[in-house]
Every structure is written in structure tokens, then in C-alpha cells.
Amino acid sequence: MNKQNVACLFLAIMVFTSHSKHLLSEQAVNRPAETPISCLQKMVHNVHNLETELGYLKQKIDNQETKIESLRDEVVALLKATKELNTKSQDTQSERLAKLEKNFEKLITDMKQFKTHANETADAIAAAQKSLQEQVEQNKLQGKQMQDMESATKSLVKAMQNKISQAKESFNSLTDSTTEKPTTSQSNHYYVKSGDTLAKIAKEFKTSSQKLKELNGLKSDKITTGQQLLLPNSEVVQ
Numbered sequence: 001m002n003k004q005n006v007a008c009l010f011l012a013i014m015v016f017t018s019h020s021k022h023l024l025s026e027q028a029v030n031r032p033a034e035t036p037i038s039c040l041q042k043m044v045h046n047v048h049n050l051e052t053e054l055g056y057l058k059q060k061i062d063n064q065e066t067k068i069e070s071l072r073d074e075v076v077a078l079l080k081a082t083k084e085l086n087t088k089s090q091d092t093q094s095e096r097l098a099k100l101e102k103n104f105e106k107l108i109t110d111m112k113q114f115k116t117h118a119n120e121t122a123d124a125i126a127a128a129q130k131s132l133q134e135q136v137e138q139n140k141l142q143g144k145q146m147q148d149m150e151s152a153t154k155s156l157v158k159a160m161q162n163k164i165s166q167a168k169e170s171f172n173s174l175t176d177s178t179t180e181k182p183t184t185s186q187s188n189h190y191y192v193k194s195g196d197t198l199a200k201i202a203k204e205f206k207t208s209s210q211k212l213k214e215l216n217g218l219k220s221d222k223i224t225t226g227q228q229l230l231l232p233n234s235e236v237v238q
Contacts, residue, residue, distance in 0.1 A: 050125040192227040
């Protein structure tokens with residue numbers, strides 16, 4: 001591996017690292033308010049991008065480790081050649097060896113940073129997956145709450161409709177019962193009106209409460225509006 005290839009490799013690593021950090025910082029800072037659905041879709045997209053980037057980083061790490069092994073073999077070969085030659089070019093070889101060792105150490109440092117960045121990316125993926133799962137659970141809970149609310153609303157509407165129907169029936173019954181029903185001089189029946197009592201009716205038709213109770217099979221003096229009472233035959237309804 002010559003110096004030009006090593007320099008190109010270092011430049012590519014630095015550019016890729018800078019681009020990855022810039023991408024992660026943009027994703028962390030510029031996040032506008034979104035709906036739960038769009039937020040969920042974006043999170044899925046970000047997780048996919050992070051997984052792709054992690055795979056790319058792992059591939060790069062494998063490639064770099066291969067290159068490191070090749071470089072190590074080259075360094076070992078140069079060391080061996082340097083010891084065996086022991087000629088006038090020893091100083092030049094030593095200088096070259098020193099540069100290679102320096103480059104090797106720098107490459108090792110870059111690889112450590114590369115692995116650190118890969119670990120950070122993996123942590124970011126795990127956090128995104130956790131956040132995605134939480135968002136899914138929250139959406140499920142909200143959906144259940146909406147279903148419960150809709151069911152409760154339907155039940156309330158149905159109950160109110162039943163109440164309204166009962167109120168209408170009660171009002172119609174009350175209206176029918178309070179309507180004064182016609183009687184004739186030949187009738188011996190009386191329809192109880194609002195405010196009537198058994199004693200009042202007995203007094204009006206010149207009879208007794210006990211007689212009205214016996215005639216109508218009543219066990220008490222309690223009567224209701226609209227109730228039909230049988231009167232003695234000798235009496236006439238007014």
C-alpha cells in the first residue's frame with residue numbers, strides 16, 4: 001500500500017465520519033411537530049436508514065481490518081528486510097518504517113473512533129426502535145380509548161332516546177287521562193279527574209266512600225286520575 005492510497009483512505013474515512021455525524025445532528029435538531037401517523041412513518045424510515053448505515057459501517061470496519069492486517073504484514077516484512085539488509089539504505093528504510101508506523105498508529109486511532117461511532121449508531125437504532133414501539137403502543141391505547149368513547153356515546157344516546165320516548169308516553173298518557181270524558185244522564189260510571197278524592201266523589205253523588213269501595217272492589221281510598229268508578233244505579237253522573 002503506497003502513501004497515496006493511505007492518504008485517500010484516511011480522507012474517505014474522515015469525510016464519511018463527518019457526514020454521518022452531520023446527518024445524525026440534523027435528525028436530532030430539526031424535528032417539526034407531526035401527527036402520530038407521520039411521526040411513526042418517519043421513525044420507521046429513520047430506523048431503516050440507521051440500520052443501512054450500521055451495515056455500511058460494519059462493512060467498512062471489516063475492510064479496514066483487512067487492510068490493517070495487510071499493513072501489519074508489510075510492516076513486519078519491512079522490519080525483517082531492514083534487519084537483513086544492513087546496508088547504506090538502512091537510514092532510508094528506517095525513515096520509511098517510522099512513517100509507516102506513524103500511519104499505522106493513526107489508522108488504529110481512526111478505527112477506534114470508527115468503532116465508537118458504530119456503537120453510537122447501534123445505540124441510536126435501539127433507542128429509535130424503543131421509541132417506535134412506544135409510539136405503536138400509544139396509538140393502540142388511543143384507538144381503544146376512542147372505541148370505548150364511541151361505545152359510551154352510543155349507549156348514552158340510546159339511553160337518552162329511551163328517556164325521551166318514556167317522557168313522551170308519560171305526557172301522552174297524562175294528557176289522555178286528564179281529558180274530561182263525556183258522560184250522559186244514563187251512565188252510571190265516573191272518570192276520576194285531577195284533584196278528586198273518594199270522599200269528595202261520594203259526597204258529590206250523595207253516597208258513602210265505603211259503598212264506592214265495595215262497589216268498585218277497592219281496598220283503600222286511593223284512586224288515580226282517569227280511573228273509572230262504578231256509581232250506584234240511582235245516581236247520575238254530573
